[in-house]
Amino acid sequence: MTERSFWEKLRAGLARTREGLLGPLRAAFRGEKDEALLLRLEEVLLAADVGPEETARVVAAVAEKLPGRCAWEELLALVEAVLLEDLRGAERELALPPGLSVLLFVGVNGSGKTTTVAKVGRWLRAEGRRPLLVAADTFRAAAIEQLKELGEAAGLPVLAHRPGADPGAVVHDALEHAQASGYDAVLVDTAGRLQTKKPLMEELGKIRRVVEKMTGRAPAERILVVDATVGQNAISQAQLFHEAVGLTGLALTKLDGTARGGAVLPVVRALRLPILWVGTGKDLEDLAPFRAAEFVRALLRG
Numbered sequence: 001m002t003e004r005s006f007w008e009k010l011r012a013g014l015a016r017t018r019e020g021l022l023g024p025l026r027a028a029f030r031g032e033k034d035e036a037l038l039l040r041l042e043e044v045l046l047a048a049d050v051g052p053e054e055t056a057r058v059v060a061a062v063a064e065k066l067p068g069r070c071a072w073e074e075l076l077a078l079v080e081a082v083l084l085e086d087l088r089g090a091e092r093e094l095a096l097p098p099g100l101s102v103l104l105f106v107g108v109n110g111s112g113k114t115t116t117v118a119k120v121g122r123w124l125r126a127e128g129r130r131p132l133l134v135a136a137d138t139f140r141a142a143a144i145e146q147l148k149e150l151g152e153a154a155g156l157p158v159l160a161h162r163p164g165a166d167p168g169a170v171v172h173d174a175l176e177h178a179q180a181s182g183y184d185a186v187l188v189d190t191a192g193r194l195q196t197k198k199p200l201m202e203e204l205g206k207i208r209r210v211v212e213k214m215t216g217r218a219p220a221e222r223i224l225v226v227d228a229t230v231g232q233n234a235i236s237q238a239q240l241f242h243e244a245v246g247l248t249g250l251a252l253t254k255l256d257g258t259a260r261g262g263a264v265l266p267v268v269r270a271l272r273l274p275i276l277w278v279g280t281g282k283d284l285e286d287l288a289p290f291r292a293a294e295f296v297r298a299l300l301r302g
């Protein structure tokens with residue numbers, strides 16, 4: 001799938017968020033900047049989970065810069081500009097060093113880790129890398145099967161041990177295999193865990209240390225996979241994952257199923273982490289690198 005059609009899908013996925021924003025705002029718009037419009041703007045941004053700080057900035061910018069008599073298009077363009085200014089910094093190209101790179105995927109239960117590992121593997125192969133998927137979620141037997149099936153569907157190799165195996169040992173084995181067989185991108189799927197479960201969080205630290213010992217450096221990317229439908233709750237999730245592995249970026253999933261797509265803004269602001277990819281569906285091609293301008297356009301324009 002081309003990036004272009006991906007963004008068409010994102011536009012469709014963000015339809016619920018967009019309708020929540022634009023419908024009520026358009027109803028309140030009388031061709032002028034009045035109190036009712038500013039109030040409605042505040043309401044719709046908060047409802048889209050844009051967060052209080054971000055909302056205040058957009059409302060202030062509109063109050064200050066929008067002319068008294070104005071066109072709908074001017075209003076949209078101004079909101080778009082403010083949101084874009086804040087999201088630009090969240091865009092980062094994936095820059096893997098030459099040679100073997102490890103990408104570690106972590107997150108709470110059901111956030112989309114396993115699916116994202118397969119999607120990113122497929123994406124990396126298209127970028128000319130040789131990916132190996134690693135089933136370090138040994139907690140559930142079904143998780144291993146799931147990754148194997150996704151790997152098969154994507155035509156990518158999967159390294160797995162038995163259910164119950166030590167995840168550190170799986171990663172150790174995977175790195176040996178990658179070094180011996182010339183794989184240069186090792187994507188590690190981990191078990192979903194609540195950030196409050198200390199031993200499980202320590203297990204992630206252990207996986208990181210195995211990678212350091214075997215390759216001489218930390219995993220190139222330590223990615224928190226975040227379900228966009230949880231909105232701003234992602235912020236509290238991230239903190240302890242950050243302590244456990246030192247996050248380098250986010251993968252934002254399920255943007256197709258949310259009315260709270262606006263939460264991307266406060267999440268990025270609070271975490272100061274780039275968004276590496278966004279996911280807009282269950283299929284393997286439903287993934288693309290994050291582009292701030294496309295995202296804001298999808299949020300505000302049909």
Ligand SMILES: Nc1nc2c(ncn2[C@@H]2O[C@H](COP(=O)(O)OP(=O)(O)OP(=O)(O)O)[C@@H](O)[C@H]2O)c(=O)[nH]1
Nearest residue numbers: 109110111112113114115192253254279280281282
């Ligand atoms: N609509 C939609 N569904 C998604 C997306 N990404 C993943 N899913 C679905 O979300 C569910 C959970 O995805 P998984 O990849 O298994 O999540 P996980 O984080 O590995 O789950 P655990 O291993 O149990 O913690 C599956 O049904 C996926 O198909 C997405 O971008 N959009």
Ligand SMILES: [Mg+2]
Nearest residue numbers: 113114137143
């Ligand atoms: Mg999983």
